[in-house]
Amino acid sequence: MRTNFPINKFHNIKTPFYYYDSGLLRDTLNIIYKETTKYKNYCIHYAIKANSNPKILKIISQYGFGADCVSGGEIQAAIDAGFPPSKIVYAGVGKSDWEINLGLDNNIFCFNVESTAELEVINTLASQRNKVANVAFRINPNIGAHTHANITTGLAENKFGIAMDDLEKTIEISTRLKNISVIGLHFHIGSQILDMDDFKALSNRINDLQCRLKQHGIVLPNINVGGGLGINYEHPDIEPIPDFAGYFSTYAKHLRILPDQKVHFELGRSVVGQCGTLITRLLYVKNGSYKKFAIVDAGMTDLIRPALYHAYHKIENISSNEEVETYDIVGPICESSDVFAKSIEINKCHRGDIIAIRSAGAYGEVMASQYNCRELPKGYITEEL
Numbered sequence: 132m133r134t135n136f137p138i139n140k141f142h143n144i145k146t147p148f149y150y151y152d153s154g155l156l157r158d159t160l161n162i163i164y165k166e167t168t169k170y171k172n173y174c175i176h177y178a179i180k181a182n183s184n185p186k187i188l189k190i191i192s193q194y195g196f197g198a199d200c201v202s203g204g205e206i207q208a209a210i211d212a213g214f215p216p217s218k219i220v221y222a223g224v225g226k227s228d229w230e231i232n233l234g235l236d237n238n239i240f241c242f243n244v245e246s247t248a249e250l251e252v253i254n255t256l257a258s259q260r261n262k263v264a265n266v267a268f269r270i271n272p273n274i275g276a277h278t279h280a281n282i283t284t285g286l287a288e289n290k291f292g293i294a295m296d297d298l299e300k301t302i303e304i305s306t307r308l309k310n311i312s313v314i315g316l317h318f319h320i321g322s323q324i325l326d327m328d329d330f331k332a333l334s335n336r337i338n339d340l341q342c343r344l345k346q347h348g349i350v351l352p353n354i355n356v357g358g359g360l361g362i363n364y365e366h367p368d369i370e371p372i373p374d375f376a377g378y379f380s381t382y383a384k385h386l387r388i389l390p391d392q393k394v395h396f397e398l399g400r401s402v403v404g405q406c407g408t409l410i411t412r413l414l415y416v417k418n419g420s421y422k423k424f425a426i427v428d429a430g431m432t433d434l435i436r437p438a439l440y441h442a443y444h445k446i447e448n449i450s451s452n453e454e455v456e457t458y459d460i461v462g463p464i465c466e467s468s469d470v471f472a473k474s475i476e477i478n479k480c481h482r483g484d485i486i487a488i489r490s491a492g493a494y495g496e497v498m499a500s501q502y503n504c505r506e507l508p509k510g511y512i513t514e515e516l
Contacts, residue, residue: 134152134367134368134408134487134489136150136408136410136449136487137513137516138449138450138485140516141410141485141516142485144410144511144516145509146410146411146412146428146429146485147409147410147411147412147427147428147429147433147508148409148410148508148509148510148511149184149407149408149409149410149491149492149495149496149508149509149510149511150407150408150409150410150510150511150513150516151184151186151187151403151406151407151408151492151510151511151512151513152406152407152408152513153190153406153512153513153514154513155371155372155405155406156187156190156191156402156403156406156492157190158371158372159371159372159401159402159403159405159406160190160191160194160196160402162372162375163175163194163196163375163398163402164194164195166375166376166379167379167396169379170379170383170394172388172392172393172394173379173393173394173396174197174218174393174394174395174396175196175197175395175396175398176196176197176198176199176218176219176220176395176396176397176398177191177196177197177198177199177214177397177398177399177402178199178358178397178398178399178400178402179198179199179200179201179205179208179209179399180199180200180201180205180399180494180497181399181400181402181403181404181492181493181494181497182399182403182407182492182493182494182495182496182497183205183208183497184496184497184510185208185211185212186510186512186515187403187492187510187512188208188209188211188212188213188214189212189213190512191212191402191403192209192212192213192214193213196214196218197214197215197218197219197220197240198214198218198219198220199219199220199222199358199397199399200219200220200221200222201221201222201223202223202230203227203229203230203233203234206219206221206230206233206234206237206239207233210237216237216238216239216240217238217239217240218240219234219237219239219240220239220240220241220242220243220267220317220355220395220397221234221239221241221242221243222243222245222269222317222319222397223243223245224245224246226242226249226252226253228252228256231252231253231256232256232260234264235256235257235260235262235264236260238262240265241265241266241267241314241315241353241355242264242265242266242267243266243267243268243269243317243355244266244267244268244269244293245269245292245293246293247293247297247300247301247304250266250301250304250305250308250311251304251308253266253310253311254308254309254310254311255310257310257311258309258310262310263309263310263311263312264310264311264312265312265314266305266311266312266313266314267313267314267315267316267317267351267353267355268293268298268301268302268313268315268316268317269292269293269316269317269318269319270292270293270295270298270316270317270318270340271292271293271294271295272292272295272318272320272333272336272337272340273295274320274329274332274333274336292318292319295340298340298343298344299343299344299347302344302347302349313351314351314352314353315351315352315353315354315355315395316337316340316351316353316354316355317355317357317395318333318336318337318355318356318357319356319357319358319359319397320333320357320359321359322358322359322361322399322400323359323361323362323400324359324360324361325360325361327377327378327381329359330356330359330378330381330382330385331381331385333356334356334381334382334385334386334387335385337354337356337386338385338386338387341354341387341388350389350392351392352391352392352393353392353393353395354386354388354392354393354394354395355394355395355396355397356382356386356394356395356396357396357397358396358397358398358399358400358401360373360374360375360378360398360400360401361373361400361401362400362401362404362405362490362493363405363490364442364443364444364445364489364490365443365445366445367405367445367489367490371405372405373401373405375401378401379396382394399493400493400494402493403492403493404490404491404492404493405489405490405492406492407490407491407492407493407495407496407510408487408488408489408490408491408492409429409433409434409444409487409488409491409495409508410485410486410487410488411427411428411429411433411485411486411488412427412428412483412484412485412486413425413426413427413428413448413480413481413482413483413484413485413486414426414427414428414463414482415482416458416480416481416482422457422458422459422474423456423457423458423459424458424459424461425458425459425460425461425477425480425486426461426462426463427460427461427462427463427471427486428462428463429462429471429486429488429508430462430463430464430469430503430505431462431464431466431468431469431502432462432464432499432500432501432502432503432505433462433495433496433499433505433508434471434488434491434495434498434499435498435499435500436491436494436495436498437470437471437472438466438468438469438470443472444471444472444488444489444490444491445488445489445490446460446471446472446475446477446486446487446488446489447477447478447486447487447489448477448478448479448480448484448485448486448487449485449486449487450481450483450484450485450486451477451478451479451480451481451484452478453478453479454478454479455476455477455478455479456476456477456478456479456480457474457475457476458474458475458477458480459472459473459474459475460472460475460477460486464502464503464505465503471488496508496510
């Protein structure tokens with residue numbers, strides 16, 4: 132089954148561009164809202180790093196979710212889109228002073244702190260403003276998620292988080308800081324995770340840590356398990372919405388929490404990944420010595436994931452119903468790595484055909500660059516076309 136794209140309208144828009152199916156986005160948000168209301172203590176924060184298009188943010192903010200930010204720019208984008216500061220969490224291994232001050236000035240819900248050095252800086256900056264900063268300690272649980280090596284974040288070798296062995300020491304340091312209030316623990320083991328056993332393993336690790344802390348008389352009101360739920364890149368039409376029911380129920384079954392504790396989730400890719408498509412136009416079909424190249428006007432500047440991670444995206448020629456042929460789909464950038472796919476079968480290509488690169492709603496437009504002095508791609512939602 133092929134998604135019904137408004138292809139007649141695409142012909143009038145300069146390519147490449149991102150097309151966002153706002154209907155699918157809202158269906159996804161409705162499912163998340165429905166599933167989380169089954170658990171009175173579950174809180175959702177949309178991970179803005181996945182897609183910060185203001186039109187996308189505006190839609191998501193209307194569902195009452197919070198925001199997960201990893202920069203001052205994302206904090207400002209969240210506020211501008213209508214996310215309440217009281218639901219904003221701010222993570223990141225390298226927070227600069229102006230970013231911390233922005234969070235303090237807007238009274239955001241929580242800073243997810245990744246080192247004692249950062250903790251002391253936040254305390255100093257909060258003291259200068261006569262404020263108390265809420266913080267959660269990001270703990271590195273040393274769990275290897277079943278995903279690409281470049282997007283794991285929970286191993287001891289990764290740069291993120293505080294080592295488990297240092298947790299009690301870090302909490303002890305925090306008790307001496309008058310402008311710090313420790314309100315929780317934060318975890319995030321990676322991205323594009325489809326094996327629920329990884330989330331089960333995280334739950335068990337959190338359970339062990341909570342028991343350890345309880346022996347010291349420490350009970351924190353918030354547990355933030357991060358995000359990480361993946362999407363089906365191979366079959367976006369078969370599974371346009373991820374298994375949120377299975378995801379949330381995994382934590383409900385395995386994570387032991389107290390009645391008054393809240394569980395926070397930072398969902399990004401699973402919210403917006405499937406609603407976005409990179410639309411590009413075919414420039415040339417080039418017959419090489421051993422293969423055919425379909426050269427399109429989008430490149431790694433518009434969607435870097437295939438070049439950066441060797442990521443797979445389903446590619447369709449939505450202009451053609453002819454027999455399939457085998458092509459390498461490549462872009463115009465002066466880099467050998469500017470390749471979207473090699474030796475894939477798509478409907479026969481002709482100059483001017485519209486090519487859809489699917490499942491590009493997450494880490495697509497937001498990672499675009501102007502290398503080769505190229506324009507940034509624009510993003511359009513369904514209502515605009």
